[in-house]
Amino acid sequence: RKEVEQDPGPFNVPEGATVAFNCTYSNSASQSFFWYRQDCRKEPKLLMSVYSSGNEDGRFTAQLNRASQYISLLIRDSKLSDSATYLCVVNMDTDKLIFGTGTRLQVFP
Amino acid sequence: DTGVSQDPRHKITKRGQNVTFRCDPISEHNRLYWYRQTLGQGPEFLTYFQNEAQLEKSRLLSDRFSAERPKGSFSTLEIQRTEQGDSAMYLCASDNANTGELFFGEGSRLTVL
Numbered sequence: 001r002k003e004v005e006q007d008p009g010p011f012n013v014p015e016g017a018t019v020a021f022n023c024t025y026s027n028s029a030s031q032s033f034f035w036y037r038q039d040c041r042k043e044p045k046l047l048m049s050v051y052s053s054g055n056e057d058g059r060f061t062a063q064l065n066r067a068s069q070y071i072s073l074l075i076r077d078s079k080l081s082d083s084a085t086y087l088c089v090v091n092m093d094t095d096k097l098i099f100g101t102g103t104r105l106q107v108f109p
Numbered sequence: 110d111t112g113v114s115q116d117p118r119h120k121i122t123k124r125g126q127n128v129t130f131r132c133d134p135i136s137e138h139n140r141l142y143w144y145r146q147t148l149g150q151g152p153e154f155l156t157y158f159q160n161e162a163q164l165e166k167s168r169l170l171s172d173r174f175s176a177e178r179p180k181g182s183f184s185t186l187e188i189q190r191t192e193q194g195d196s197a198m199y200l201c202a203s204d205n206a207n208t209g210e211l212f213f214g215e216g217s218r219l220t221v222l
Binding site for chain 2: 004006008032034036042043044045046049087089091094095096097098099100101102
């Protein structure tokens, strides 16, 4: 089993749609969880951290389910500018941060 | 610019040659990471440092790969006897220990002919 798994997509959604991504992780001892965004031919950048209680930042909501070992990202009212690859990141039992393969989102007019 | 910088941005080399990449992290960050990324994949962990100490190295890395961070500031990643399979984007990142946020450089793209 991969340490961090994501559906690679692509997810093709119209503007204004709500879309959700899930990510599963293998190490039950993991403590830190993040979602990063990567635009084509650019470096990854932090979108948001994921806290145990869940967190929201504008149109973006991240949640953690420790029992089932997955995290999720919900994007409401999708914009064309949300088109990117969304990377799930989890720490292992050290400070090593492992990335998933990424989920590609394409928002169309 | 006080972000993470990497050099060179692009490197084309022939199979069998050695290449070296340099990374200058954000000055106050004491952890530095190297990742490799190929098309359609997420960044793959290679190694990381806390100050000058190399704390972990991926089992996927062959002996041809070596990384150093001699003074706990900049880091180098050397690939000896390059192979075509080494062609990838090599990403360096440093992190803020308080938040765990990784800040990436723009990467060094390696093409092995």
